[in-house]
Amino acid sequence: MLTGKQKRYLRAEAHHLSPIFQVGKGGVNDNMIKQVREALEARELLKISVLQNCEQDKDDVAxxxxxxxxxxxxxIIGNIVVVYKESRENKKLELPKVK
Structure with a gap:
């Protein structure tokens, strides 16, 4: 579970990123989950855009x-979902320590 301080740090890091996935009319499926998992392993922090034609609510997508x-x-800001997962192989981000 991320602390408020860690989330604030990750939001700042994600600010300059562009969304690399789009959730459209088909919604979230197993193939998309697999691709997001692989991208998280490589990058740790991702933005995902929820398009207007998506039939699922952005909270459900997240x-x-x-x-x-x-x-x-x-x-979740607007139609953009920001997710983080610590990478096992390609650790890039150093989160603030929990006291």
């Missing part, structure tokens, strides 16, 4: 992605 990938939800 929940499905975080459960499927075992990632942490950093924030």
């Amino acid at each position: 929940t499905m992605i975080t459960k499927g990938t075992r990632a942490e939800l950093v924030q």
